[in-house]
Amino acid sequence: MRYNLNESLALLAHTPASLDALLRGLPDAWTRRGEGEGTWTVRDVIAHLAELERTDWMPRVRRLLKDGETRAFDPVDRQAFVRNARGKSLTRLLGEFVRRREKNLQEVRALRLGRAELARRGLHPSLGTVTLAELTAAWAVHDLTHLHQISRILAVQYREAVGPWERYLGVLQCRGHSAPG
Amino acid sequence: MRYNLNESLALLAHTPASLDALLRGLPDAWTRRGEGEGTWTVRDVIAHLAELERTDWMPRVRRLLKDGETRAFDPVDRQAFVRNARGKSLTRLLGEFVRRREKNLQEVRALRLGRAELARRGLHPSLGTVTLAELTAAWAVHDLTHLHQISRILAVQYREAVGPWERYLGVLQCRGHSAPG
Numbered sequence: 001m002r003y004n005l006n007e008s009l010a011l012l013a014h015t016p017a018s019l020d021a022l023l024r025g026l027p028d029a030w031t032r033r034g035e036g037e038g039t040w041t042v043r044d045v046i047a048h049l050a051e052l053e054r055t056d057w058m059p060r061v062r063r064l065l066k067d068g069e070t071r072a073f074d075p076v077d078r079q080a081f082v083r084n085a086r087g088k089s090l091t092r093l094l095g096e097f098v099r100r101r102e103k104n105l106q107e108v109r110a111l112r113l114g115r116a117e118l119a120r121r122g123l124h125p126s127l128g129t130v131t132l133a134e135l136t137a138a139w140a141v142h143d144l145t146h147l148h149q150i151s152r153i154l155a156v157q158y159r160e161a162v163g164p165w166e167r168y169l170g171v172l173q174c175r176g177h178s179a180p181g
Numbered sequence: 182m183r184y185n186l187n188e189s190l191a192l193l194a195h196t197p198a199s200l201d202a203l204l205r206g207l208p209d210a211w212t213r214r215g216e217g218e219g220t221w222t223v224r225d226v227i228a229h230l231a232e233l234e235r236t237d238w239m240p241r242v243r244r245l246l247k248d249g250e251t252r253a254f255d256p257v258d259r260q261a262f263v264r265n266a267r268g269k270s271l272t273r274l275l276g277e278f279v280r281r282r283e284k285n286l287q288e289v290r291a292l293r294l295g296r297a298e299l300a301r302r303g304l305h306p307s308l309g310t311v312t313l314a315e316l317t318a319a320w321a322v323h324d325l326t327h328l329h330q331i332s333r334i335l336a337v338q339y340r341e342a343v344g345p346w347e348r349y350l351g352v353l354q355c356r357g358h359s360a361p362g
Contacts (some may be wrong), residue, residue, distance in 0.1 A: 004261045009337070014203050022199035022328075027188045042226040105329040134344035141350050143341050144336040147203075151329040154192070155322050161184055162322050163315035164308040169322050171329040172360035177351035179234050 003133040005113055008140040013105055015143040016025075016098040019046065019150070024094055031090055034155045035176070042153050045146050046093045047085030052076065053100035057139045058107060064122030064132055065111075072123040152176065184314040186294055189321040194222030194286055196324040197279040200227065200331070203276055212271055216337045216357070223334050226327050227274045229259075234281035236261065238320045239288060245313055246292075253304040289317075306307030333357065 017169040023031065023042060031042040041046070060073045085093060111117070130138075155171040165173050191315075204212065221229070241254045268272060278299040292298070299314040312321060336352040347353050 004208075004210065007210045008339075008342075010206075010208050011211060014207060018199045018203035021202045023192075024194050026195060027185075029185065029188045030192060077214045106216050124345070127349075130344060130346070133342065134346060137339050137342035137344075138346035138350065141336050141339050141346070141352065145350045145352040148329055148332040148336070148355065151325045151332065155325040155329070158189075158318050158322050161189075161315065161318035163311055163318075164305070165311070165315060165319035165322070168308075169319065169326045171326040172320065173358035174329065174355065177354035 002170060003118060003137065005118060005136055006135070009108065010137045011140045012101065012143065015147065016094075016101045019049075019147065020094050020098060022107075022150070024091055030154050030157055033157060034090055035153055038140070040149070040153070042150055043090045043093060044081070044084070045133060045150055045153070046090060046097055047088070048078075049143070050100060051081035051084055051095050052099040052142075053104060054095060057135075057142075058104045060135055061108065061132065064120060064130075064135060065117065067122070069121050069123045072125045075125045093172065135154040149176070184299060184318065186299060186317055187313070189317045190286060190289065191322040193324065196328065197282045199277075200230075200328065201275050201279060201331060203331070205272055211335050211338055215339060216334055221330070221334070223331055224266070224271045224274060225262070226331055226334070227278055228262040228269070230324070230327055231274050231278040231281060232262035232265055233257065233323070234278060234285060237286045238316075238323075241303065241316055242289065242292075242313065245301060245316060246298065248303070250304045250310060253306045256306045258306065281312075295302050330357070 015118065023046070034041045034044070055074075056076055063073055088096075113132065118131065118136075120132050121129050122132070122135065124130045152171050152174050155169065159166060159172055162169060162172075204227070215222045216223070236255075239255055244252065244254055269277075294313065297319075299312065301313050302310050303313070303316065305311045331354050333352050336350065339346060340353055343350060344351075
């Protein structure tokens, strides 16, 4: 497979608007609860996406281009978003995510990354050597992982409401696929 | 849990715009393939959603209100969408889904369904007795099931591109949760 950066950037440009259209103004019944004790609400997921847009993906792109494999990326602080999202509404967090993504895409496009840059290597703190192509592809699929999660969090709110349909609705069979950050 | 029809209608009003924002204009690399032999592409999923908007959900609402449990719903023809979607672009199918949903929501709202109507019963061809509340809730969660599926179909296209990140991206661990229609 020939990796094409523009495909990743296209997806990264579409997901914020898609999540905004799905969630903005949705009744609280859908968004105020998670999937059970200690799990994320939809608001938590958007806060996490908005946080990583500031602290993770672009800083990693810059670190890789500047330091190569000589200096590892900073690990993701998977609790930072809880502090930073305190008191912010889902609507406000969606706005932060949309704006930060737009800014990051402008920055990436301005870098005019070609095949040589995409093959350059950096050091992930737990995964080891990764290429810039892999980093930008993972950024896009990270959006999809959280879209997957959000569809499930929403569906779980209606597990009882759908009555006997529960067995036919695939999303209600999903138990999640959590992995360390 | 007190079932609130307006919550279902709100979700049903949001999902078409969300899918449209996600998929319209996305490069073919994301949308032309499924998850392997015999699986659905993103276009197939949207064709299925557009088809059921015409042949399934509203006709079932009408049948339940008219005939109660005396006459079962027609079974879903899970292949009809293949015939009806032949030659149509993803963009065109998204438009059909958006327009049919809008029309259906207008019709449902015009019925002014109250608690008495929502408790009324109909007959599902394989699930047996269901209430109108369950039918409308299942309609909403059916959207979420396919959003869940679409996030996975898209992600699978990048399984190799993300390199070592594969193990961290939950959506790539999902093997689907298909069930009979």
